[in-house]
Amino acid sequence: MSYLRGFLPFIGFITLSHFGWQWGAAGAAVLAVAMLVADRRAGASWDTQILAIGSIAFFAVLTPIAFAEPHAAVAAYCGTMSVGWLALVAWASIAIGTPFTMGIARRQVSSDVAASPAFRRLNVVITAAWAGAFTVSAVLTVVLMNQAGWMTVAASVVCFAAPILFTRIYVARVRAAHVALSDRLAVEEFAEAV
Numbered sequence: 001m002s003y004l005r006g007f008l009p010f011i012g013f014i015t016l017s018h019f020g021w022q023w024g025a026a027g028a029a030v031l032a033v034a035m036l037v038a039d040r041r042a043g044a045s046w047d048t049q050i051l052a053i054g055s056i057a058f059f060a061v062l063t064p065i066a067f068a069e070p071h072a073a074v075a076a077y078c079g080t081m082s083v084g085w086l087a088l089v090a091w092a093s094i095a096i097g098t099p100f101t102m103g104i105a106r107r108q109v110s111s112d113v114a115a116s117p118a119f120r121r122l123n124v125v126i127t128a129a130w131a132g133a134f135t136v137s138a139v140l141t142v143v144l145m146n147q148a149g150w151m152t153v154a155a156s157v158v159c160f161a162a163p164i165l166f167t168r169i170y171v172a173r174v175r176a177a178h179v180a181l182s183d184r185l186a187v188e189e190f191a192e193a194v
Contacts, residue, residue, distance in 0.1 A: 005035075006052070006100070006104055008035065010028065010055065010086070012031045013028035013059070013082065014079075017078070020066075021078055022067045022070050024066075025063040025066045029056065029059035029060055032056045035052055036053070036056065047102075048104075050093045050100040051104075054085065054086070054089035062081075080138055083134050084134070084135075087131055087137075087138055090134055093127060099123040099126070099128075100130075101126045102120070105119070105122075122170075126166070126167050126171075129170075133160065133162050136159055137159035137160070140155040140159065141155070141156065
């Protein structure tokens, strides 16, 4: 569930928007900055902060718009814009060679594992799954905009749950394959020694 931590500003935005979307945007901006500062103080490098930086950028633009025009028509599109922004950040992080999931995953592995090409490949695949889910979610929120509200919520939940499930299954399979390969190499090394 460490992936959810990176999305806290967006969860905060949704929660605080019940008091007005301007308060949701401002609260999310403050939360994103606070998380970035805390992570940097804890020693996190800038390249692991792509999601935090993307969150700050989004809410830094949205907050003044929301306060300047609280009843703007754009408020109705905040859900679509936020998930679309997450898709853009995710795809861009792959394009620049630093998948956003690496910043999250590095906290759970040794520095040797984090420096390996296999770790980078794993995170490209996982980030692509998240980016694809965000893209689908953004499209669905537009398509379902005039439908029953539960349909949009259901689509959003599925589009968020799917990459979480994919990440768990994919990581487990990669680990199992690594263990199997290590076991096979150990047997071969033992056989050569005997």
